[in-house]
Amino acid sequence: MKSEETIRRLKTIEGHLRGIIRMVEEDAYCIDIIRQIQAVEAALNKVSAQILESHLKSCVTTAIRGDDPNERERVMKEIVEVFEMSSKV
Amino acid sequence: MKSEETIRRLKTIEGHLRGIIRMVEEDAYCIDIIRQIQAVEAALNKVSAQILESHLKSCVTTAIRGDDPNERERVMKEIVEVFEMSSKV
Amino acid sequence: MKSEETIRRLKTIEGHLRGIIRMVEEDAYCIDIIRQIQAVEAALNKVSAQILESHLKSCVTTAIRGDDPNERERVMKEIVEVFEMSSKV
């Protein structure tokens, strides 16, 4: 159910991206194209945040409540990694 | 020619995005999906930079060498705006 | 101990920032100043990631292992919020 919402959003973004390709084909103004690309990136950030939220509620909760210290360590490390990367893209 | 390269890159990114939709449909691991979304964003940043470069060499150069102070002001303002936005997405 | 490391890093960044102020006072080349500001931002991102890591290992782990669903909900919501914000700054 949650992933249907994610798929719906990603398909909207795919449509947006195809619109940008048409803009380039039709020789649209460069700055307008860059702005549309930035809008796609903002939309992708929202999807990532939504996926992270559902990840925290499922896998991360299970791992942290579980008995395996390596697994706990692993899920936390992954969150820090995507957090760090999110400021780089 | 330059825009063919841009179109080619954007189509590759579109394919990448479709791959991410498949990952969500097939219930892939959340963190792997987020990492792929971040890779798409990094690729979009490169395309934006490429478009900005060609914009600087064409429209911006024409405007700055031209006699219309409003036009010069306008192209510079746009660059500052996309620069500021680029750190927000 | 962990926070001593954070303080040490933040003080280094503060010194870096004071160096940038001197660059502006001495009329350094604009692009060099922007690059130094970007280096400060990259360093701040690293500190944030380090703080998030220690937050996950302490407060978040306690909350998720605890019995209060509101508290669990709260800590997860905060992580999603700082993750979303991290792509905007």
Place this chain on the structure above:
Amino acid sequence: MKSEETIRRLKTIEGHLRGIIRMVEEDAYCIDIIRQIQAVEAALNKVSAQILESHLKSCVTTAIRGDDPNERERVMKEIVEVFEMSSKV
């Protein structure tokens, strides 16, 4: 004059950063510290945009109106570089 405004803003940011160091020393809540660091980064982005604007109006305009193609090429390349980097920090 313009650079006095930049210096004033950077000194405000320096004060903000010192406040964050105090927060860490006084063991403030991790998420609050991360949010303050993100506020500092947002403020730094604004200063960068302001510096870029004055750079465009001075050095870049001079170079683009000038007769040296290497110099024109150089200033444009630098703008693309800081633009690309701005999405990475």
